[in-house]
Amino acid sequence: MSNLDMNKKIGIIKELLKQIHRGISVEELKTKYSQVLMQISPIEIPLIEQQLVKEGISIDEILKLCDLHVALFRDYLVGRELKDIPNGHPLDILVKENDEILKLSEALGMYITSISIESDHNKLNELYSKAFELAEKLYRASRIHYQKLQMVVFPYLERFGIYAVPRVLWGRENEAITKIRRLRELLRNRGMVNEIVEIGKAVVSDVSELIFRESKILYPAIWSIFSEGIWKAIYEEFKEIGFAIKIDSIWETHENPIYPWQIEKGLDEQTIERLPSEIKTVALSLQQGLKFDAFKLIRDGYIDLDTGYVNVDEIKGIFRGIPIELTFADKDGRVRFYTKNRFMKGFARVKTLLGRKLEYCHPPKLEPTIKKIFEDLKNGARDYYEFYSVIGGRIVRVLAIAIRNDRGEFLGALEVVEDITEFVEKPEEIKKRIMIL
Amino acid sequence: MSNLDMNKKIGIIKELLKQIHRGISVEELKTKYSQVLMQISPIEIPLIEQQLVKEGISIDEILKLCDLHVALFRDYLVGRELKDIPNGHPLDILVKENDEILKLSEALGMYITSISIESDHNKLNELYSKAFELAEKLYRASRIHYQKLQMVVFPYLERFGIYAVPRVLWGRENEAITKIRRLRELLRNRGMVNEIVEIGKAVVSDVSELIFRESKILYPAIWSIFSEGIWKAIYEEFKEIGFAIKIDSIWETHENPIYPWQIEKGLDEQTIERLPSEIKTVALSLQQGLKFDAFKLIRDGYIDLDTGYVNVDEIKGIFRGIPIELTFADKDGRVRFYTKNRFMKGFARVKTLLGRKLEYCHPPKLEPTIKKIFEDLKNGARDYYEFYSVIGGRIVRVLAIAIRNDRGEFLGALEVVEDITEFVEKPEEIKKRIMIL
Structure with a gap:
């Protein structure tokens, strides 16, 4: 793909930077430079950017390239099959979160490169503080992004028998995530620069690779498998977890949400045929094909x-199992x-x-x-x-909590006793x- | 009642002590001395005993009097109407617990008198340690005795409209209880002797007075009101709370237990007529008589x-109300x-x-x-x-608990997350x- 040598590529990028500086938009640049840019792999851009840092071009300047890079990377990753995702659709949100994660990790990479070559004490302080801030943001963004996949998207795949x-x-x-957390600690505590550079590179590469896998395998698969009702349920549960980006456009559907346990049959052959090869290959290699999980909830x-x-x-068992003591007055x-x-004994209570x-x-x-407590809880003056106190030599927390139904109506007061001695x-x-x- | 003067009474008690020393049984002494003892109020005996302590008679010697005193006090208190309580019956247990409480408080009183007049350092140490031990025993005995009344007996009276x-x-x-606890602390920390003596006297007098009230008002009332089924339920719940004495004889009944909420009508006039005057007077003074509590549980x-x-x-409200996070796998x-x-957020969880x-x-x-954890919980290798760990910057305890039904069958595993940061x-x-x- 890349016939140009690195120096030429750097030259092109420098030229691009100048144009950005003059205020030319990312879209315009993409069109204008598409021929040349085609010859630079998006994977190479972070390397080029880091080279520019080493050449002394200011990070603030180079950061302006990020938007262009993300746009390019996205064109490269998001295939034709994903072009028609509506704005604000849960899958659109996932794609845009990846843009954000990519930007953060790229900027973080550049700051780390700067740290490795900077010697001025004050400037170093500033670089560390910026890098730490970015690591923290990257941690939060990727954590909330991955959680949505792990907790909301994956259960559907498992239902369809797609485990690998x-x-x-x-x-x-x-x-x-473990590496990002480690990097964040190293930046906070000013760890060894070598280690920071090494783990920083690993983070940038891990993050890009994940974005690549999600975009090329996961997203096309779920876009082709999931029904509108499934997306509705996913959207609801995504909101429970939260987002790594601001959500501007609201996506709506008239379908009722469909949860994994409500899906009653597996994928048909046609659908499997349309899956990305990474999934299809596994599916076809399994003796009985994809084994639908028919668990009845x-x-x-x-x-x-x-x-x-x-x-x-089970309710009785759960109440007997929890390590706290409850008394409910209606x-x-x-x-x-x-x-x-079985864990603790607070106040005496009998039938x-x-x-x-x-x-x-x-x-x-x-x-x-x-x-007074009961009245305050009842009329809403206090929530709890x-x-x-001490009961039988054990230190306890005693909470008196207002219990309300989901319409906010008072149902009663709950006393909770917890043994906090240890x-x-x-x-x-x-x-x-x-x-x- | 007491025509004899204090000196004569002390003389009689000294004579009794000698006889006890010779091994004559409490029953025999009661018969032999009944005429004379009639003239000594049981309330006076602790005072006489304390006088003997001051005269230098050893506590061990005087403690032998306790049995006699308790027997006398009991004869004095427990009227004819309570004579036919079967051995091991819950009311019999209450009466016997009072014997124990009386003995403990009396002995405690004597030790405190000794403390107030002893000057030898070593002997004082021993007296304090004995007195503390007795205060501790008295605390436990009276607490468990009162709890049974407060938690098990009183709810029935309330159901019948007897509140006062x-x-x-x-x-x-x-x-x-508050005074006993305070006395225990003073003895533990060697507080001011004056205060110990004062609060010690208050304890002995409070305890005797309570025993008096229970025996003369409460016990006759409940003995006349409560049905065999009620006693059955009381017996079951007493066992939940525990006893201040060893239970030798087991009481049995073929009646089904009757709980307060299962009682469907109030007391009839005849029963009210038979109540001790303290309760009857209140009952008759109320405009509508005793107001039966018809609450439907x-x-x-x-x-x-x-x-x-x-x-x-309500179940949903309670689960939303508790300050811990649960996840149940079957x-x-x-x-x-x-x-x-609303109190804490641990792991992400969605529908x-x-x-x-x-x-x-x-x-x-x-x-x-x-x-491995699930298997260990399932097969009973571990109970929990x-x-x-740390979640979102908060320190949490995570418990994985085996949930079983009351037949011990495994129902599933419960994960509990508690925020223990504070x-x-x-x-x-x-x-x-x-x-x-």
Whole structure:
């Protein structure tokens, strides 16, 4: 592809920079220079940019190239099959998040190059601080981007029996995130420059490679497989997780959202035929083709709790399992439910308390306080109260929490007792046990 | 009642002591001395005992009197109407716990008297240590005794519309417990002797007075009101709370337990007529008599969770209300339910995770670990796993807990995420906020 030698390429880029400086738009430049630019692989541009840094051209100047580079990279990556994605569509958002991630990682790469050649103390300080800021932004942007894939997009692929691609992607995403986090720490603590340069290069390369894989394999696959209803559900859940970019245009569809467990049959042969070769090859090599995951989420006797479906036995088990103690008094101040668990024991509670008036569950001295707390929670003056106390020699946090339904109507007050003895008595030991996964 | 003067009484008690020393049984002494003892109020005996301490008679010697005193006090307190309580019956247990509480408080009183007159350093040390031990025992015994009244017995009285007696008793119990706790602290820290003596006297007097009120008002009332089914339920719930004494004889009944909310009508006139005058007077002075509390605990659409009855809306509200984050995977390792709350945010979780295989919810690197944890919880090798980590800058405890039904069958694994940042970062501030209620 690239017949020009590196020096010529650098010359072209310098010329481009001048034009950008004169205010010529990215679109115009793309058209004007398309012939020449065709001969520079988008992968080479970061290398050229870093060369320019070494030649002493200011980063601010070179950063202006980023937009052009991203535009080029995108043309290179996003094939014809993805051209008709509507503005604001969840897949459009993913593509645009990658633009942002690419820009951040490229700028970060240039700052790191500058750090490696700068000797002036003040300038170094500034470079470190800028680079750290970019690493932090890159961390947040890529984390939220990958989470949307891992938590929202991949479950659909798994339902269709496509496991390898999402698992491999997640593995690489995880490595990239780990490196970005490490780089951020090195920049924060002014680690060895060699190490910063090395890990910085790895980050830039990991990030580009992921963008490449997503654009060339994942996006074409999901664009061809997912129905409008699936995209609707994905859009809803994307909003739960959040975005790495500002969302300007709102995408709408009249389809009802379709969740993975609502999909009732696997991909047909035609659809598989249209998949990117990386997925198709795996699919066709499997003995029974793609194995559809027919797991039935909703069954007889299951209760819909909005965020899941469980039966009564499971609800009881969960309440017995949690390491905190609950007592629920309903909107009329009657004790209706409490839990016991194997981890801790707070206040005494027995079945004879059921139906009892809340204020009678405490010594008369506390009656006015209990009534006040309940009233405050009921009328919305307070959302919760927090106390610390000691029960049976254990330090506990006691929360009194207003419970409301999703229409905001008061359902009752929940008392939560947590045993925090270990945390406040041995905080340093706890901190030593922290693992970052 | 007491025509004898104090000196004569002390003389009689000294004579009794000699006889006890010779091995004559409490029962025999009671018969032999009944005429004379009739003239000594049981309330006076602690005073006489303390006088003996001052005269230099050893505490060990005087402690032998305690049994006699308790027997006398009991005869004095427990009227004819309570004579036929079966051995091991919950009311019998309450009476016997009071014997124990009385013995402890009396012995404690004597040790405190000794402390106030002892000057030998070594002996003082021993007295303090004995007295502290007794205060601790008294604290535990009275606490568990009062809790059974407050949590199990009183709700029935409230159901029948009897509020004043339980409320007043609880108020006094609370004062007594507060004083015992204070006394225990003073003994532990060797506080001012004057204060110890003063609060010691208050404890002995509070405790006796409570025993008096329970025996003369509460016990006759509940013995006449409560049905066999009620006692059955009380017995079950007493066991939940525990006892201040060893339970030798097991009480049995074929009646089904009756809980407060299962009682459908108030007391009839005949029963009210038979109540101790303290309750009857209040009852008759009320305009509509005793107002039966007809609260209906179980209603249409309520789910029986063993420790309460709630509807689906309330269950959802409770799960949204608790300050911890749950994710439940069923016995087949499928994500079936998760919660979100307003207090903290741990891992990302969205509806597309429902039905997903647990091991696919984590990076491939962690897949073997996740599988191992799930298997260990499933086959019972572990009951739970505990980790500490950081999510979004917050320190969290992550528990993976085996969930089983009451027959011990594995239902699934529950992941619990708790935000413990405040506790481990500012333990001293938390401790300052501790209040003892």
